[in-house]
Amino acid sequence: MPSMRDSDPQVAEIIQSEQRRQQETLEMIASENHASPAVLAAMGTVLTDKYAEGYPGRRYYCGNANMDSVEQLAIDRACKLFGAERANVQPHCGTSANLAVYLAALEVGQKIMGMNLAHGGHLSHGMHINISGKLYQIVSYGVREDTERLDMDQVRELALRERPNLIIVGASAYPRKLDFAAFGEIARESGAMLLADIAHIAGLVVAGAHDDPVPHCEFVTTTTHKTLRGPRGGLVLCRGNWAKKIDSAVFPGIQGGPIMQNIAAKAVCFGEAMRPEFKSYAKAILSNAQALAAELLAKGWRLVSGGTENHLMLIDLRSRLPEVTGRDAALWLEQAGIVVNWNAIPFDPRPPMKSSGLRIGTPALTTRGMGATEMKQVADWIDAALMSGGDAAALGRIRKSVSELCGRFPLPA
């Protein structure tokens, strides 16, 4: 930053302002986290200067000995961390990782069965305006209306009726555990391949705090920047027999040169996730989510599916504020220094840009070292901010308290 302050004070000021915002607010967007100084450092290096199209030992440019070393290290660590046969660390993001699997495994026009976006799925699993929805036939499974959970009998029935070529298990807003073994059986029975997209829960999976999809799937994709707490990016894991097809689907199929500084940062992140401290971190994410959910339930907020078994929960605002949209509620919380996103809840009568829910996660607060005491405090503030009806003075008072708490829990440094 010191050199940037001289060469480009405008950009430096914006970055510093973001640093202040993150320090002074509670980051509760379930897909976000605070990366370590080592991950950040790897991204700000001369590796950005290098073109390294191809793969270790098979590049299209000279001067890649160091790129080979760092990419091979990232690949080896990814395989070890996840217990996977093969890894491709080049996808620029989670959506690219999924697209690479489709390109490797499917012909255009074949059938994908994924979770309904409106029930917590991801847009790259077949949304009609995403490339996945344009190139492939899509059938969606969802949660039951009464339990708001996946019903594996319903999933099985749909798979046997529709005979998809690829089934995807994975979600962006589902607070319950995913039964990878059951999905594996259904995929085998219906003649489909199975992709587990663990973008949200990868950090929980590697720490043993969520079931492991690797033994049950041909493919596993993830982002590296959510619970895994690494740089922004994607990753594909696969069985050995798929490695060649996945590699050529990523490059030259959907991408050009890899982002080498992020691949170095992925290697750092995988190294961090192998340490015993990371197991404790993942456990603490879960216990914080449990504590927060219990407090919110005690205050009368209904949580989708009745609670959480992972790092996130969805508040159904209609339980106490039937007139207030998720969007308005999220903007009130932001004024109070609590950053969340509005989110559709299953069978939501409101459109996605308004919605009736709030998605709340604990990974970033847990990174800052917060625990059960802080979760109770945060639940009190969430409740007070929502029940204030958007009163600016009340939200300002909460914001001051939030900022004081944040002062005691600095960002990783």
Ligand SMILES: Cc1ncc(COP(=O)(O)O)c(C=O)c1O
């Ligand atoms: C389940 C799931 N898959 C894929 C992605 C896509 O990740 P990215 O935003 O890096 O493309 C997300 C991101 O939210 C996700 O939740």
